[in-house]
Amino acid sequence: MITTALHITIAMVTLAAVLNVFRLIKGPDAPDRVLALDTLYVNAIALIILLGITLGTRLYMESALLIAVMGFVGTVAMAKYLKRGSVIE
Amino acid sequence: MNPVVEYLIAGLLLTGGAFTLIGAIGLARMPDFYTRLHAPTKATTVGVGAIIIASVAYASSQGAGIDTAEVLITVFLFMTAPVSANIMAKSAMHLDVKRMPETRGKPWDQ
Amino acid sequence: MLARIGLPQPFLSLVLFIVWQLLSDGISGGSIVMGLILAWVLPQVTRGFWPERPAIVKGWLVPLYILRVLLDIVVASLSVARLVLSTRKPRPAFISYPISLEHPLAITMLASTISLTPGTVSTDVSDDQRILLIHALDVDDEQDIIDTIRRRYEKPLQEIFQ
Numbered sequence: 030m031i032t033t034a035l036h037i038t039i040a041m042v043t044l045a046a047v048l049n050v051f052r053l054i055k056g057p058d059a060p061d062r063v064l065a066l067d068t069l070y071v072n073a074i075a076l077i078i079l080l081g082i083t084l085g086t087r088l089y090m091e092s093a094l095l096i097a098v099m100g101f102v103g104t105v106a107m108a109k110y111l112k113r114g115s116v117i118e
Numbered sequence: 119m120n121p122v123v124e125y126l127i128a129g130l131l132l133t134g135g136a137f138t139l140i141g142a143i144g145l146a147r148m149p150d151f152y153t154r155l156h157a158p159t160k161a162t163t164v165g166v167g168a169i170i171i172a173s174v175a176y177a178s179s180q181g182a183g184i185d186t187a188e189v190l191i192t193v194f195l196f197m198t199a200p201v202s203a204n205i206m207a208k209s210a211m212h213l214d215v216k217r218m219p220e221t222r223g224k225p226w227d228q
Numbered sequence: 229m230l231a232r233i234g235l236p237q238p239f240l241s242l243v244l245f246i247v248w249q250l251l252s253d254g255i256s257g258g259s260i261v262m263g264l265i266l267a268w269v270l271p272q273v274t275r276g277f278w279p280e281r282p283a284i285v286k287g288w289l290v291p292l293y294i295l296r297v298l299l300d301i302v303v304a305s306l307s308v309a310r311l312v313l314s315t316r317k318p319r320p321a322f323i324s325y326p327i328s329l330e331h332p333l334a335i336t337m338l339a340s341t342i343s344l345t346p347g348t349v350s351t352d353v354s355d356d357q358r359i360l361l362i363h364a365l366d367v368d369d370e371q372d373i374i375d376t377i378r379r380r381y382e383k384p385l386q387e388i389f390q
Contacts, residue, residue, distance in 0.1 A: 034128035044139060044142070045139045061215075071162050075165065101201075
């Protein structure tokens, strides 16, 4: 029961990641690409958590937390670069 | 395992996956940047939130207790989603990206 | 009093301490000492970034507000999902929302709430912090959205930050 649901969910999140990559490649503007990357890292967190449930281990939680922190910093840095032309003034 | 809990976890997982997928579909097929911004900030955040709740429920049904990292991830995602949406919208306004012609009103320039 | 012993931001220090306990692998003597050091040092280091003192007046109303926002987030996602899956074109609009809140933290909370709730993303605040520019995904009536935000989110925030 849970295994089936887990497999379907992993398929859905993977498809979502593929769609994000499509937007990342297509653009058309730089903010679109930043938005696609931002969504992509959130999807990566979801995939890592699903992997953790599948394998029955808690080891991957720390990496998901790190991706959450670093992804946010990356998004802000890229958006700030687009707006100002520099990250740290 | 208790079948009610099992159905609950499966339901949460499927809801989370569906919302994540809808967020990505919105990102892929909405017509301009500003409308694209809506789907990931809301749907994807809720989707990942549901998946994390399912993970917490699964772990505690196995008798492992609640991992604090999961709570932190959820809180962090819900706090950062609006901030990153806001800063991306600002950079889009600065670069003056294309808007769909039906858009009423327009962003100011300052 | 707290500022004199090196805690200019008591709430920030408390949050830092709690987050460090959650991050470390179980509460132990070491994590408590490290949490206390972080709670003391970080507000000192970042003092320059906090121009004003925080002013939460009625803190007990915050959980109620968060609960309301969480419920609205679920509703918001459903409505956005319906629009994404339908073939109808969205009818977006930029709306200027006049803010009546004063405190910068209150305005931040309002802007974040707007970004997470039905069909709206806050894009910019004017330099004098009087007008908030909102992008709405699917609007019939701009005034209706302004009234909803004022009634549902700005009034409770005004009660929290008097």
